[in-house]
Amino acid sequence: MAVTQVVRSEWTKIRSVASTVWTLSLVVVVTVALGMLISALSKNEFDSMSGPQRAEFDPTFISFAGMSLGQLAMIVFGVLVVSNEYSTGMIRTSLAAVPQRGSFLFSKIAVATGLALLVGLVTSFAAFFLGQAMLGEHRAEIGDPGVLRAVIGGGLYMALIAMFSMGVAAMLRSPMLSLGILMPFFFLISNILGNVDATKKVGRFLPDQAGSKIMQVVTPIDDDTPYGPWGGLGIMGLWVLAALVGGYVLLKKRDA
Amino acid sequence: MIELEGLTKRYGEKVAVNNLSFTVRPGIVTGFLGPNGAGKSTTMRMILGLDHPTAGDVRIDGKHYQQLKDPLTYIGALLEAKAWHGGRTAYNHLLCLAHSNGIPRSRVREVLDTVGLTAVARKKTKGFSMGMGQRLGIAAALLGDPRILMFDEPVNGLDPEGIHWIRTLMKSLAAQGRTVFVSSHLMSEMALTAEHLVVIGQGRLLADTSMADFIARNSRSYVRVRSPQRERLLDVLHQAGIVAVESGDGVLEVDGGKAEHIGELASQHRITLHELSPQQASLEEAFMQLTAESVEYHAHSETRPEPPRQQQWGEGWKRG
Numbered sequence: 001m002a003v004t005q006v007v008r009s010e011w012t013k014i015r016s017v018a019s020t021v022w023t024l025s026l027v028v029v030v031t032v033a034l035g036m037l038i039s040a041l042s043k044n045e046f047d048s049m050s051g052p053q054r055a056e057f058d059p060t061f062i063s064f065a066g067m068s069l070g071q072l073a074m075i076v077f078g079v080l081v082v083s084n085e086y087s088t089g090m091i092r093t094s095l096a097a098v099p100q101r102g103s104f105l106f107s108k109i110a111v112a113t114g115l116a117l118l119v120g121l122v123t124s125f126a127a128f129f130l131g132q133a134m135l136g137e138h139r140a141e142i143g144d145p146g147v148l149r150a151v152i153g154g155g156l157y158m159a160l161i162a163m164f165s166m167g168v169a170a171m172l173r174s175p176m177l178s179l180g181i182l183m184p185f186f187f188l189i190s191n192i193l194g195n196v197d198a199t200k201k202v203g204r205f206l207p208d209q210a211g212s213k214i215m216q217v218v219t220p221i222d223d224d225t226p227y228g229p230w231g232g233l234g235i236m237g238l239w240v241l242a243a244l245v246g247g248y249v250l251l252k253k254r255d256a
Numbered sequence: 257m258i259e260l261e262g263l264t265k266r267y268g269e270k271v272a273v274n275n276l277s278f279t280v281r282p283g284i285v286t287g288f289l290g291p292n293g294a295g296k297s298t299t300m301r302m303i304l305g306l307d308h309p310t311a312g313d314v315r316i317d318g319k320h321y322q323q324l325k326d327p328l329t330y331i332g333a334l335l336e337a338k339a340w341h342g343g344r345t346a347y348n349h350l351l352c353l354a355h356s357n358g359i360p361r362s363r364v365r366e367v368l369d370t371v372g373l374t375a376v377a378r379k380k381t382k383g384f385s386m387g388m389g390q391r392l393g394i395a396a397a398l399l400g401d402p403r404i405l406m407f408d409e410p411v412n413g414l415d416p417e418g419i420h421w422i423r424t425l426m427k428s429l430a431a432q433g434r435t436v437f438v439s440s441h442l443m444s445e446m447a448l449t450a451e452h453l454v455v456i457g458q459g460r461l462l463a464d465t466s467m468a469d470f471i472a473r474n475s476r477s478y479v480r481v482r483s484p485q486r487e488r489l490l491d492v493l494h495q496a497g498i499v500a501v502e503s504g505d506g507v508l509e510v511d512g513g514k515a516e517h518i519g520e521l522a523s524q525h526r527i528t529l530h531e532l533s534p535q536q537a538s539l540e541e542a543f544m545q546l547t548a549e550s551v552e553y554h555a556h557s558e559t560r561p562e563p564p565r566q567q568q569w570g571e572g573w574k575r576g
Contacts, residue, residue: 002358005326009356016348017341089339092306093396096333097356099305099322255307 006098006107014081014111023077024119027158028126031070035127038065039134046138058218059140060150063131067154067215068187070123071161071208074116075182078165081112082247083175095256105251109166109244113159120158124151146217146229153214153229160236161186164207167243171250211236257282257435258303258331258404262312265298265459272298274459275312280437282403285430287450287467288439291547295459296439297336300408304333316404326357331404332397338389342382346373346392349381350399359400367395386413394422404435411445423449443543447471457547474542479515481508482531483522492525493518507531 014020042062049057085091098104128151132139140147169178186208193203203209204225213225213232227235258280265273273295280286290296301307303314305321316324316331324330340349350364368377371391376384381392390413397405407426411419426449430436440446446453446467453470455463463470483489486506493500493510498518500508510518515534522529 005358006356009352012348012352012355013341013344016345016352017343019343084341088341089336090341092301092304092335093339093353094356095306096304096335097328097353099324099327255301 003103003107006103007111009098010108010111013108014115017084019080019084020077020115023073023080024115026073027070027077027119028123030073031064031066031123032127032130034066034069035063035131036066036134039063039131043135043138052221056218056220057138058216059132059135059138060128060144060147060217061215062135063128064124064150064154064215065131066127067157067212068191071158072183072187074120074158074161075165075186076179077116078112078162079169079175079178079182081108082166082169083173083178086173087175091256101251102248105170105248109163112166113163116162117155117159120162121152121155123158124154127154140217144217149229150215150217153233156233157211157214157236160211160233160240161208163240164236164243167240167245167247170247171243205235207236207239210239257317258406258437259315259318260299260303260312261314263299263302263309263314264311265295265302265307266310272459273302273309276456276459276461277312278454278461278464280404280435280454281452282435283430283433284451285426285436285438285449286452286454287446288437288454288456289443289446289543290439290441290456290462292441294441294456294547296441296456297408298459299456300333300335300406300439303406304331304335326359326400328353328357328359328400328402330400330402331406332400332402333406333408334390334393334397334410335408338381339393340381340396343380345378346381346384346395347377349392350395353396353399357400363399363401367398370398371395387415387418390414390418390422394425402434405429405437407436407438409439409441411440443539447539455543455546462546471539471542474539474546476537476541477512478535478537479510479518480531480533480535481510481518481529482506483508483527483529485527488525489522489527489529492521492527496521509535 039059039062046054046057085094094104095101128142132141142148142151165178165182168182169175172178172181190203190206190208193199193206194209195203210227210232213227214229216229225232260279261277263273263276264271276295276299288296288299298307302309303316303321314321321327321331344352346368347364350367351361353359354361354364365374365377368374371394373388373391373395376388381389384392390410394407394410397407405426407422410422410426414422426436426438430451438449451467453463453465453467454461455470463474465473481489481500486508489508490500498510500510503509515532519529519532522532
């Protein structure tokens with residue numbers, strides 16, 4: 001079984017269903033639109049800010065504000081790519097065609113991740129430039145220190161979110177169950193854990209909290225986060241790795 | 257060729273497939289018969305490496321399924337209805353499968369044509385009727401032009417024309433020297449297509465025999481006799497050592513009797529006969545009888561009464 005054949009098959013699968021197009025379009029539109037809106041609002045607020053607040057003002061990070069919502073569409077994309085196999089019964093056809101379950105799963109994840117990275121980078125660059133346009137004189141430039149890293153990092157973050165979702169969906173199989181866990185987790189629970197003082201120290205090791213550090217250019221005053229931008233992305237990478245290993249082990253072990 | 261050796265599948269306490277050993281040979285249609293819940297689909301899933309056997313082994317042309325390079329070119333299977341994504345077109349569904357096994361794109365069009373789905377090839381499969389779904393599943397099975405074909409309940413949901421088509425297809429595939437393994441819970445369906453028969457009940461092998469043998473061994477033959485001089489006929493038969501049973505409406509049934517012999521006896525004694533006909537109990541009856549035995553055996557062998565699966569099937573059959 002040549003891996004290229006399987007990759008080609010998975011590419012045909014992913015491009016031939018409507019959910020790919022609408023989830024990924026939603027990622028771009030929601031992230032960019034919300035980012036522009038919040039950038040415009042922040043610009044108006046800047047004049048009324050105090051000195052320390054102005055020192056913490058991070059125009060790059062502000063333009064990525066839409067990611068918190070846009071990542072939900074990315075989660076839906078990742079979950080559907082994997083769990084569609086189960087909810088439709090396609091999994092049995094797929095595994096009869098490709099009995100090497102590792103090749104099957106990782107070809108699927110590779111193809112979807114490639115696509116998610118591409119869309120993530122487009123989203124990230126668009127959100128940055130359009131957000132900066134909204135920020136007017138308070139804008140950051142792509143050449144400023146750390147900015148390009150943050151913008152590329154935004155694309156990587158999106159790709160990792162998709163991978164994590166695929167790993168979780170491979171473990172849980174059901175699209176409803178996967179979305180029911182991932183959506184509230186990333187939209188609510190993680191934010192709560194990361195912002196409440198009592199749980200902050202644990203919360204910042206959650207995948208999205210750690211991963212989004214890469215999109216920060218200006219470090220907040222009295223920030224005691226024990227990792228840097230790449231360290232944070234690395235922590236997120238470990239979460240992704242755990243989810244993928246879990247998904248693979250269960251797929252390998254289970255009856256299809 | 258498909259070889260099963262001691263194949264067993266247990267789900268917790270429940271044994272779905274129990275120490276199954278048989279061989280499916282090329283060149284003929286082999287019927288895989290059993291009531292619903294007998295373990296046919298589980299066995300087929302294990303053949304395809306989808307379910308892991310608890311014990312035992314199954315080989316395709318001497319290899320494990322996982323060892324087959326481009327498995328769709330060795331064995332094609334129709335598993336259950338609608339094992340695909342409804343949002344994909346029929347053409348794209350088959351194209352995904354073709355790519356994964358290095359099968360050329362042109363073959364996709366060929367099989368769509370074979371099963372008669374060319375006109376709807378670019379339509380999303382969620383709008384397909386059950387019959388169209390079966391045809392798409394069969395197209396997927398034929399895609400790799402495999403030497404072995406496996407169909408799980410292929411006539412389900414097909415109209416009479418579709419049923420005729422699939423029977424002809426299976427026979428022609430076997431005539432080309434391919435191995436054709438087809439499951440059904442209907443004996444009558446198997447009688448029309450299969451040359452060889454594997455019967456299972458409660459996951460256990462009940463018969464592995466040629467169709468002709470199965471019929472000869474399992475079906476009861478008797479002679480139906482009607483006469484206005486019933487009492488006299490009974491005396492004559494009794495004198496000749498022939499046991500006749502009254503089955504109501506003045507009909508006598510002679511088990512294992514020869515119609516010629518009874519006719520001659522009646523003629524010698526100038527007895528008028530209104531009916532003298534050799535009868536063969538239907539294959540369905542033979543099949544029922546065989547699987548019923550497996551139920552009895554099962555009930556004796558286990559202390560805990562099992563849910564009456566068999567009975568449910570029987571009811572369904574009577575309704576059908």
